[in-house]
Amino acid sequence: EIVLTQSPGTLSLSPGERVTLSCRASQSVTNSYLAWYQQKPGQAPRLLIHGVSTRATGIPDRFSGSGSGTDFTLTISRLEPEDFAVYYCQQYANSWTFGQGTKVEIK
């Protein structure tokens, strides 16, 4: 099983700031099989990015994904008020597992 470790656990930021979230895998994630989800309180998760860097339909271009092998990043170029949420990475190269999440909160 591939274990995904997300860091940091919590980020306290202000609207307008740039955000970089990390997702590190215990072994290589092949075929770019990595996705990112956003979850707001009381809501189901929402797909943001799949295949490391492909935005899902309707996702603003301020969200971008990058990385390869064992290190992956989700970047939000400029935080909007609606972006404060928990973000999860998911790998689907070897079974399917999620990271533990990073909470982006308002400073």
Next chain:
Amino acid sequence: QVQLQESGPGLLKPSDTLSLICAVSGYSITNNYYWGWVRQPPGKGLEWIGTIHHSGTTYYNPSLNSRVTMSVDTSKNQFSLQLTSVTASDTALYYCTRQYDGSGSHPAVLGCWGQGTLVTVSS
């Protein structure tokens, strides 16, 4: 627009069998996408449970494989989850999901989610 609605008992006793149904509306379950279940313990992260295609192909989380069964009822446009021998650690919000319908999608990429149903296991 596809909508997913989970239903099932909200309270179970240890050793019971959890049975949930996901009713699909606005989309035929026999179209060529995968359907599945993800759970989230209160205040914690996400755990993939399993995925099924209407053809009967299934993929289960290895850690739950011995206790999980999923099935599809095409006549009712719904799919179901059974999890046997539940314990308190199975207490969670259970979501049903559908594969993302975008270009290049993989069955594991979850583009559509139900609102979730809370299942509590307690004696």
